[in-house]
Amino acid sequence: PADDLDGSPVLSVDRLLGLKDLDVEYHGPYGASYWLWDDVRVHHGNVVRPKGGGTVTAMLNNSTHSQIVGHIHRREHACKTIETSDGSKIIEAMSPGCLCRLDGAVPHAAGSSVLNWQQGLGVVHRKSDKVHMRLLPIVDNELVIHGEVFTGVDRISELKESSGLPFD
Numbered sequence: 001p002a003d004d005l006d007g008s009p010v011l012s013v014d015r016l017l018g019l020k021d022l023d024v025e026y027h028g029p030y031g032a033s034y035w036l037w038d039d040v041r042v043h044h045g046n047v048v049r050p051k052g053g054g055t056v057t058a059m060l061n062n063s064t065h066s067q068i069v070g071h072i073h074r075r076e077h078a079c080k081t082i083e084t085s086d087g088s089k090i091i092e093a094m095s096p097g098c099l100c101r102l103d104g105a106v107p108h109a110a111g112s113s114v115l116n117w118q119q120g121l122g123v124v125h126r127k128s129d130k131v132h133m134r135l136l137p138i139v140d141n142e143l144v145i146h147g148e149v150f151t152g153v154d155r156i157s158e159l160k161e162s163s164g165l166p167f168d
Contacts, residue, residue: 012028013026013028039131041066041067044070045070046071047071057093059093060093063091066092067093068133069093073095073098074117078094080092099119099121099138100119102115120135122136
């Protein structure tokens, strides 16, 4: 754009979503790995296990660092204490779930009638040299944080009307 020559391309994810104005730092491109504080690897993921908890458990088997993935679209979180040169440390693996529809509208493996996907968010904090991960479930369009309930609203009809596009 002429008013932001050093900014992201017009059709980039961060520009289309207005992330700069929302003070959200975008790390891309899709599929790329990103490190938080050199302690937590954030990546799409490539490990999948069929049972709940199995994927993050498998991720921890040979890992020496914490990880966050989204590949499985499920909420999973596991921890493991490992030996280090300084004694021991806890590493974690987390899949916070997804933010997409769960009714089958999103492309998925053929033949599965009920998706084993759940909606959720992940929060990561660092205090001194310790990393704290938290999974925040979204259940029936509701997210509860510190007792406060946030409810998602379906705005498809509003988007259809304002844009003239045929959303489904």
